[in-house]
Amino acid sequence: MGPEYEATADQHHVDDHDHHGAPSGIKRWLFSTNHKDIGTMYLVFSLLMFFVGGAMIMIVRAELFQPGLQFVDPAFFNQMTTMHALVMVFGAIMPAFVGLANWMIPMMVGAPDMALPRMNNWSFWLLPVGFTFLIATLFMPGGAPAAGWTMYPPLVLQTGDAFPFLVFAIHILGASSIMGAINIIVTIMNMRAPTMTLLKMPLFVWTWFITAFLLLAAMPVFAGAVTMLLFDQFFGAHFFNAAGGGDPVMFQHIFWFFGHPEVYIMILPAFGIVSEIIPTFARKPLFGYNSMVYATASIAVLSFIVWAHHMFTVGMPLAGQLFFMFSTMLIAVPTGVKVFNWIATMWRGSMTFETPMLFSLAFVFLFTIGGFSGLMLAITPVDFQYHDTYFVVAHFHYVLVPGSLFGIMAGVYYWLPKWTGHIVDEKLAKMHFWLSAIFVNITFFPQHFLGLAGMPRRIPDYSTQFADFNMMSSLGAFGFGLSQLLFVYIVYQTVKGGKKASSEVWDNPVGLEWTVPSPAPYHTFETAPEVR
Amino acid sequence: MTNSSGIRLAGKITTLLALMTIAPAAVADMVLNLRRGVTDISQTVYELHMLILWVCVVIAIVVFGVMIVSIILHRRSRGAEAADFSHSTKAELIWTIIPVIILVWMAVPAAKTLVVMEDFRDSEMTIKVTGYQWRWHYAYLGTEVDFFSSLARSSNIARQVRSGVDPFSVDNYLLDVDKPMVVPVDTKIRLLITANDVIHSWWMPSFAVKKDAIPGFINEIWFKANETGTYRGQCAELCGRGHGFMPIVVDVLSKQDYAAWIDAKDGGETVAMVDSTTAAEAPAVAEELSGEKLYNISCSACHQVNGQGLPPAFPSLVDSAMVKGPVAKHIDIVMNGRVGTAMIGFSTQLGDAELAAIINYERNAWGLNGGDTVQASDIAAAR
Numbered sequence: 004m005g006p007e008y009e010a011t012a013d014q015h016h017v018d019d020h021d022h023h024g025a026p027s028g029i030k031r032w033l034f035s036t037n038h039k040d041i042g043t044m045y046l047v048f049s050l051l052m053f054f055v056g057g058a059m060i061m062i063v064r065a066e067l068f069q070p071g072l073q074f075v076d077p078a079f080f081n082q083m084t085t086m087h088a089l090v091m092v093f094g095a096i097m098p099a100f101v102g103l104a105n106w107m108i109p110m111m112v113g114a115p116d117m118a119l120p121r122m123n124n125w126s127f128w129l130l131p132v133g134f135t136f137l138i139a140t141l142f143m144p145g146g147a148p149a150a151g152w153t154m155y156p157p158l159v160l161q162t163g164d165a166f167p168f169l170v171f172a173i174h175i176l177g178a179s180s181i182m183g184a185i186n187i188i189v190t191i192m193n194m195r196a197p198t199m200t201l202l203k204m205p206l207f208v209w210t211w212f213i214t215a216f217l218l219l220a221a222m223p224v225f226a227g228a229v230t231m232l233l234f235d236q237f238f239g240a241h242f243f244n245a246a247g248g249g250d251p252v253m254f255q256h257i258f259w260f261f262g263h264p265e266v267y268i269m270i271l272p273a274f275g276i277v278s279e280i281i282p283t284f285a286r287k288p289l290f291g292y293n294s295m296v297y298a299t300a301s302i303a304v305l306s307f308i309v310w311a312h313h314m315f316t317v318g319m320p321l322a323g324q325l326f327f328m329f330s331t332m333l334i335a336v337p338t339g340v341k342v343f344n345w346i347a348t349m350w351r352g353s354m355t356f357e358t359p360m361l362f363s364l365a366f367v368f369l370f371t372i373g374g375f376s377g378l379m380l381a382i383t384p385v386d387f388q389y390h391d392t393y394f395v396v397a398h399f400h401y402v403l404v405p406g407s408l409f410g411i412m413a414g415v416y417y418w419l420p421k422w423t424g425h426i427v428d429e430k431l432a433k434m435h436f437w438l439s440a441i442f443v444n445i446t447f448f449p450q451h452f453l454g455l456a457g458m459p460r461r462i463p464d465y466s467t468q469f470a471d472f473n474m475m476s477s478l479g480a481f482g483f484g485l486s487q488l489l490f491v492y493i494v495y496q497t498v499k500g501g502k503k504a505s506s507e508v509w510d511n512p513v514g515l516e517w518t519v520p521s522p523a524p525y526h527t528f529e530t531a532p533e534v535r
Numbered sequence: 536m537t538n539s540s541g542i543r544l545a546g547k548i549t550t551l552l553a554l555m556t557i558a559p560a561a562v563a564d565m566v567l568n569l570r571r572g573v574t575d576i577s578q579t580v581y582e583l584h585m586l587i588l589w590v591c592v593v594i595a596i597v598v599f600g601v602m603i604v605s606i607i608l609h610r611r612s613r614g615a616e617a618a619d620f621s622h623s624t625k626a627e628l629i630w631t632i633i634p635v636i637i638l639v640w641m642a643v644p645a646a647k648t649l650v651v652m653e654d655f656r657d658s659e660m661t662i663k664v665t666g667y668q669w670r671w672h673y674a675y676l677g678t679e680v681d682f683f684s685s686l687a688r689s690s691n692i693a694r695q696v697r698s699g700v701d702p703f704s705v706d707n708y709l710l711d712v713d714k715p716m717v718v719p720v721d722t723k724i725r726l727l728i729t730a731n732d733v734i735h736s737w738w739m740p741s742f743a744v745k746k747d748a749i750p751g752f753i754n755e756i757w758f759k760a761n762e763t764g765t766y767r768g769q770c771a772e773l774c775g776r777g778h779g780f781m782p783i784v785v786d787v788l789s790k791q792d793y794a795a796w797i798d799a800k801d802g803g804e805t806v807a808m809v810d811s812t813t814a815a816e817a818p819a820v821a822e823e824l825s826g827e828k829l830y831n832i833s834c835s836a837c838h839q840v841n842g843q844g845l846p847p848a849f850p851s852l853v854d855s856a857m858v859k860g861p862v863a864k865h866i867d868i869v870m871n872g873r874v875g876t877a878m879i880g881f882s883t884q885l886g887d888a889e890l891a892a893i894i895n896y897e898r899n900a901w902g903l904n905g906g907d908t909v910q911a912s913d914i915a916a917a918r
Contacts, residue, residue: 070702070709072694078776078845145847151773157750158733158775161877163847245751251734252749285609286617294627316736316771317747318754321653325646332638336631343630346602353617354610364606371598375591382641384576384648385584387745388569391736391771456566457740459771462779464694466709467702468566 025525033128036120037525038105041127043422045102046415048130050491052094055138057484059087064480067473072464080463081149086141088152092269093176094134096403099411100272101126101183104211107418108187110516110523111205113196113532118189126182133175140165140172151461153262154229156243156254160236167237170229177222184218187211196515196531202296203534205514206289209296210275213303217264217271220307225261228254252317259310267306270370270402271299273410274341277363280417281345283512284360285352291344298337298344305334315386324383331381335374342371355510358432362413365405365440373401376451391461394454400447405440412439412490419494420508424522425501431493438486445479570740573762573787577743579648587641594637658725658757662716666728666735666748666770667879669777669836673716676727680800683884686780687711691832694780695840710767715784719793720763728754731879736772739785745771760787775877776845777836826896829889833881834897842901848877853901862907865894866917882918887911 025031025040035041063083066074075083105123109116117123140147145163148154154169162169191212195204204212232254234240241247243254274295282289289295311319311327319327345367354360376398380386389395420426449472454460458469465473504521515534519527571581609615665672667683674681686694690709693700702708718724728737730748738745742758760766768783788796831840837849844851852858857865869890872880881890888911898905 071698071700072696074696076696076776077779081773081776081778145845149775155734155773158773161733161775161848245749251751286611287619288621290620291622291627293622316745317749318752321649324649324653328645328649329642332642335638336634339634340627340631342598343626346598346605347623347626349602349605349609351615351618351620352605352609353615354606355612356610364602367602368599371595375595378591379584379587382583382587382645384580384645384652384743385587387652388580388584388740388743390745391738452567455569457570457768459738459769459779461773462769464702464709464779466707467705470703 034124036116036124038109038117038120038123039422039523039525041117041123042102042105042107044127045098045105045130048127049095049097049099049102050494052090052098052134053487056087056090056095057487059083059090060480061484063087064477066463067465068477069474070465070467070470075463077463078146078149081151081461082141082147084461085148085151086137089137089148090134091403092152092265093173094130094137096269096407096411097180098130100211100214100269100407101180103207103272103276103411103414103418104183104187106422107516108190108208108211109194110519110527111208111514112191112194112199113515113528113534114190114194115526115529116194117186118194119186122182123186126179126186129175129179129182133172133179136168136172136175140168143168153255153258154232155258156232156235156251159232167233170233173229174226177226180218180222184215184222187215188219191215196528196534198531198534202293205275206278206292206295207272207275210271210278210299213299214268214271217268217303217306221261221264221268224257225265228257228261231257252314255314255317256311259313260307262313263310264303264306266399266402267302269407270410271302273366273370273407273414274299276410276414276417277345277366279514280359280363280413281348281367283417283509284357284363285349285354286510287348287352288513289344290347290350291340294340295344298340301337302334305330305337309334312381312383312386315383316390328381328383332378335378335381338374342367342374357416357509358427358429358436359413359417361433361436361440362409362416365436366409366413369401369405369409369440369443373398373406376401389454391459392454393450393458393460396460397447397450397454400450404447405443409439412436415494417509418516419497420504421516421521421523423498423501424504424520425497426504426508427497428493428501431489431496435486435489435493438489439483442479442483442486446476446483447479449473449475449479572741572743573760573764573766574742574758575761576648576652576758577741579651580743583644583648586644590637590641655725655755655757658723660718660722661725661727662718663727663729664716664737664748666730666732666737666774666781668732668775668877669770669781670884671712671716671735671737671770671781671783672731672884675797678797678801680797682714684712684714684716684784685832686782687713688832690782691780707767709780710769710782710784712782712784715765715786717786717788717793717796718760719790720760720787721790723757723759725755725757728756732877733774734772735770735774735781737768737783738771739766739768739783741766741768742785747772760785763787763789763792780836826892826894827900829885829893830896830900833885834893837877842897852897853903858897858903859905862894862898862905862909862913863917865898866890866909866914869894870914870917887914887918890914 032040032044062075063080066080105117143164145165148162148165148169150159150162191208231242235242235244241249243249243251245251278289278295309327309331311323312331315324380389380398416427416432453469453472456469458465506520507517508521515532569581569584571578661676663674663676670683670685672683689705690711692698693702693705694709728746728748729752730750732750735748736745737748742760744756744758746754746756764787766785770778770781838844838852842852857868868878870880870882872878891909891911891914894909898907
């Protein structure tokens with residue numbers, strides 16, 4: 004094995020000199036240090052996890068289709084909601100953004116590759132390892148984790164044999180994220196083309212740069228929190244056990260100190276993507292570039308001082324509740340600035356509505372709706388009524404599905420021709436868009452009503468007054484799930500063939516990635532480009 | 536035109552009426568909005584909710600309106616030429632400052648309401664609320680009255696997996712309990728909230744109160760109901776397998792009725808799970824003392840109807856050394872629970888005869904043949 008690896012390394016070295024293409028076979032992927040290949044692996048992995056997490060929620064929505072327990076035991080139901088969230092957050096959304104970063108950041112800043120290519124390989128290959136542990140918990144005595152993705156003690160300590168695997172999986176995924184973040188920061192700091200000053204960087208690069216710092220600050224906190232759980236469970240540490248002098252609420256503070264930045268980790272890169280796409284299809288430069296950067300940075304800073312708005316009902320002192328209410332409301336300001344800037348970018352443009360633009364417009368519409376419900380949730384006295392109901396479920400799915408996920412979809416449709424060299428079948432892609440956009444609303448909009456009417460979240464069965472909207476929501480979810488099969492087909496079709504894409508692909512897009520041929524050669528920008 | 540729309544409207548109304556006759560509960564209960572509730576606080580909260588909802592609606596109309604106009608007018612297919620402006624300090628200042636003003640304007644009434652909510656002074660009575668997996672316990676401080684409040688039997692039967700019972704045929708499905716909390720109207724009532732095992736959350740939408748029940752800590756809330764009636768809520772914090780099945784019901788009585796209720800309960804209350812509120816139910820209750828039925832109410836949520844449990848969190852009783860071993864240990868664990876596990880002690884929840892019936896059932900069901908007969912007196916001796 005050793006010598007063989009040496010030989011490969013040598014071979015690779017030679018390849019580099021000759022500017023050859025990709026090495027062939029399994030080694031191309033297993034030992035890859037190429038940002039494009041690793042980006043592809045991230046994206047494929049996240050698509051796979053998207054369907055795993057999606058299948059889990061199909062079980063949940065089938066059980067909630069009508070009142071009464073028809074299919075699963077409540078314990079299994081709780082495992083499904085918990086695993087759905089963990090898989091979607093850590094397996095689908097985050098890796099998809101890292102995949103996009105891998106593919107696009109070096110090409111956008113005019114770098115030949117990521118700054119730390121071997122660490123790049125390592126941070127990807129940790130993901131399948133972590134998820135093997137996590138998914139394996141489904142088959143362990145006591146079943147998968149069922150205490151919610153928030154893992155509040157003492158409930159989470161009732162997890163069966165799965166418990167240490169859950170903690171270990173999070174450690175591994177956290178390590179992967181931290182390495183990814185370091186790589187992105189180092190790449191952006193050191194590998195930019197000399198003429199690309201910070202305030203010339205594309206917005207996607209900027210938002211990822213800021214996201215990477217959030218990851219760096221938040222993930223270790225999360226790792227610490229689950230480690231404390233591990234110590235409580237196996238070594239009698241009593242961090243979160245009141246009987247031993249600990250405090251169960253302390254876990255919630257630590258968790259949400261990670262958890263709130265985490266929600267921005269999942270949305271800021273999407274802000275970046277739509278900030279690339281809207282100017283292209285409005286044929287107008289992005290409005291308020293500088294204020295976009297400052298708004299992103301202020302959202303990032305604020306995200307560290309609002310965490311306790313997730314836990315207004317734990318019995319905080321009045322001063323604490325007031326502080327977290329005000330700081331949370333404040334986030335609406337920079338977020339508003341972003342939305343206004345996108346609309347001002349469209350204003351008096353010359354718009355066309357290709358699929359990436361459609362997803363971006365739906366993003367602006369529907370993310371804003373999620374923002375409105377977020378503002379409502381910030382108002383503490385009213386939050387007591389909304390907290391832990393379907394209103395919250397509707398809120399965060401509006402920011403995560405037509406927010407983060409649509410952002411990712413928009414990005415994929417925007418850059419897929421650059422990756423594959425083939426034009427996407429617009430007709431099918433538009434069909435995918437409309438199906439997704441309609442079903443996502445049928446799924447999540449009625450959940451606002453359910454929450455206001457008093458349906459708690461995370462329940463496997465409900466009172467009959469909630470029946471109609473639940474049925475509607477389930478039908479929407481089935482439709483949304485099925486529509487995503489179309490996405491897989493479209494991607495497959497585009498990879499396999501289709502009309503040749505020019506290097507610009509779209510109508511006069513701005514950015515270095517459009518100056519290289521489509522598909523992008525295996526190595527790009529070995530000499531730094533000139534940026535105006 | 537007028538005629539056909541009139542016909543359509545009539546058609547709609549007929550459908551609605553038809554629906555209301557078929558499923559009156561479903562249509563009448565089809566709630567879209569937060570409820571106003573029956574306390575001053577809940578009214579204020581409702582108004583705050585409506586205020587911010589309308590603020591959001593107005594902002595949405597403006598923002599989405601501009602966006603839609605732009606999408607319609609500024610499209611290439613209409614021959615729109617792209618302008619090339621890319622910033623305007625004036626516009627950016629305006630859309631930073633206006634939201635700040637709106638936020639401050641909303642923050643003031645919100646803060647005021649919060650201050651009132653946190654003012655526990657002058658409460659007239661106190662009830663201690665304890666969350667268990669998966670039932671509530673209410674103790675009226677200063678009296679002898681305390682009792683467990685569990686999911687009503689009719690809901691509990693219907694909610695079993697593939698029970699065959701139509702939830703629509705059950706009154707207040709999953710929102711009914713055997714024994715509700717009873718409080719007087721027009722009285723400031725303070726609740727001290729804690730939990731015995733994991734975190735729960737006591738939520739009564741009609742009072743606009745929700746507070747987590749945290750083991751080892753005591754939280755406070757208060758409410759003052761302005762109207763008599765029965766109000767329903769649910770546990771709002773994921774607390775395990777039975778999270779969806781521990782509803783909260785509060786009966787608000789007139790002051791006289793409440794006085795009569797508390798007098799009848801105080802001193803005369805037995806801490807039995809199965810309570811009869813009406814004479815007609817009494818015979819049925821006596822029958823319920825069979826171990827199997829009691830086991831299915833109190834134990835099967837974890838240990839399952841077939842006794843197999845959900846290992847490792849909830850061990851099987853069928854292969855249990857404890858169940859097959861000496862009866863004293865069995866009695867001890869059922870009564871006092873097992874520290875560090877989800878197994879709570881049932882000595883305060885059940886009477887002697889009921890505990891004995893359950894233990895006898897466990898030792899002789901599912902093909903086991905313990906043969907022991909635990910008497911109520913054995914339990915009394917162990918207390």
